[in-house]
Amino acid sequence: MPQRATSLALAAVTAVTILPLSGCFGGDSVEAASGSGDALKGASFTVGSKDFAEQIILGRMTVDLLKANGAKVTDKTNIKGSASTRKALVSGDISMYWEYTGTGWITYLKHTKPIADQRGQFEKVAAEDLAKNSIAWIDPPAPLNNTYAFAVRKDKADALGLKSLSDLAALSRSKPSEATFCIESEFSTRDDGFPGLLKAYGIKAPGAQVKMLDTGLIYTETAKGKTCNFGEVFATDGRIPANKLVVLEDDKKFFPVYQPALTLKKGTLEKYPALKKIFAPLAEKLTTFEMQKLNALADVEGEDPEDIATSWLEDNGFLK
Structure with a gap:
């Protein structure tokens, strides 16, 4: 982490x-x-x-x-x-x-x-x-x-031109309907979690576009792309490559x-x-x-x- x-x-x-x-x-x-x-x-x-x-x-x-x-x-x-x-x-x-x-x-x-x-x-x-x-x-x-990270389907990242969390922040403003998130309940309240991330990058994430899921479901739902496009993941998790996901670069070094x-x-x-x-x-x-x-x-x-x-x-x- x-x-x-x-x-x-x-x-x-x-x-x-x-x-x-x-x-x-x-x-x-x-x-x-x-x-x-x-x-x-x-x-x-x-x-x-x-x-x-x-x-x-x-x-x-x-x-x-x-x-x-x-x-x-x-x-x-x-x-x-x-x-x-x-x-x-x-x-x-x-x-x-x-x-x-x-x-x-x-x-x-x-x-x-x-x-x-x-x-x-x-x-x-x-x-x-x-x-x-x-x-x-x-x-x-x-x-x-094993840091926190956000992952997205590779085809979606390519289509939207996303490589970093700064790119995601820009997307949340230009195409807000695409900025949908799956996260764990603990991550939603941690200092090094979602609230701090939104502030650090200026990401717009209305409550209706954020779904709280168990860890395993985050990987599968992010891979499907229906519940969310962006899933909170752990960088060493084997389900990232298994689900054909790519990790967005933490270009501002927010995560510890x-x-x-x-x-x-x-x-x-x-x-x-x-x-x-x-x-x-x-x-x-x-x-x-x-x-x-x-x-x-x-x-x-x-x-x-x-x-x-x-x-x-x-x-x-x-x-x-």
Whole structure:
């Protein structure tokens, strides 16, 4: 899910806050951890995730990698909602889960303006969450960006000459009947959602032209083009290419960067610094394109996220 200080100030914050966990957050290169180690022998963890395909896949990858490195693991993936999952981490009900930088910055750290630079966004979130809440974010985050976006049928985009959200804003004024939207109820009220988007771009969207739908329906209804022409989507969702949709460029960089990173309590990472070496190579391989393919296996092909996760880890040399 989202993107948007001065370098010296950022470096100072990062150095003060993150470097004490030198073995955990360092920028050293690491080799892929295979499934035959005992780096975590005797350790016990409970892994959580939110309740959609990408999160469950990431959670199951985490379960498999921890077990492969000797840990005992309790699986509590598929927790309903971001707030409940974060609360489970803070309370100690789970040991770790993958969270998104944009969600951390806006929802948990209460900032209203995202940071456009991806690396800057991660470093700010990691430093502040560590300092304020003793929550550590394993560095690096995955390069994928599961940001909010708006998609439209490719043929419709071509016919109307649409490539960006600024183009959509112009369309909403010149041909208002074409500017119809399908969005989720949560997106309709978020600071980084629909109200802010309309203001930032000057998009005209009368209530009658906005339909509230469940996530899955947004993709299919946008593809049909009857309920709406423009659907709120997530950039890594495999249903975008499956439904022959194209994503409009966020040319004003309104949406935050949403890079996932494994989050856990500071004390857990200090006690088990091997977690950095185990999970950094995994994160580095998770591009937007790669995650789209994995999400499509779940959301389009109907495969089990647990099987998707294990097969991908085996294919990429993380399990033996």
